Amino acid sequence: MKTLTTLILVFITFTVFGQEKQNSTAKNTETLKKLESFLKNYEKDVLKHNTEKVLLLMDKEYLSEQHDNNLRGNTKQFLDEFFCGNLTNKEGFVCIKFINVTQMERLKIIEKENSFIVKYRIVSKQNEIETEWDVSMQTIEGKIIFGLIGAVG
Numbered sequence: 001m002k003t004l005t006t007l008i009l010v011f012i013t014f015t016v017f018g019q020e021k022q023n024s025t026a027k028n029t030e031t032l033k034k035l036e037s038f039l040k041n042y043e044k045d046v047l048k049h050n051t052e053k054v055l056l057l058m059d060k061e062y063l064s065e066q067h068d069n070n071l072r073g074n075t076k077q078f079l080d081e082f083f084c085g086n087l088t089n090k091e092g093f094v095c096i097k098f099i100n101v102t103q104m105e106r107l108k109i110i111e112k113e114n115s116f117i118v119k120y121r122i123v124s125k126q127n128e129i130e131t132e133w134d135v136s137m138q139t140i141e142g143k144i145i146f147g148l149i150g151a152v153g
Helices: 002-047 051-056 060-070 075-082
Strands: 084-087 093-095 103-111 115-123 128-140 143-149
Touching (some): 002 103, 002 128, 002 143, 051 075
Antiparallel strands (some): 084 093, 084 128, 103 115, 128 143
């Protein structure tokens, strides 16, 4: 009888935890699809140099702190400093002006507990860099909201 009880408990445990993992995976898959869509829109807007749309994709707290407060609303400076990183030839750190971005390639998405890190290769006529940004993730009224976060300072 003990063996039967143990087998039943093991079966129930695997069933319950297996279901939780499936639900978690389904949720993560849905979140990653939404993130993918968010990043595609971001890439499209950057390559079109659409300042207004790019600003709408920034994390609201980050935008308020960096753009509105630190830079006093200087959008050109904010965006020009957003596209900074290490040269791909490993010979320095530079910023590419927003208006000069000609290509961008997503290299990697790293999932964190409540956010993501995205790594990109950014190209202009003069330079090619690798950079990374955080992507915040909030759920507001049942809807997932992403926002880009760059360097602070």
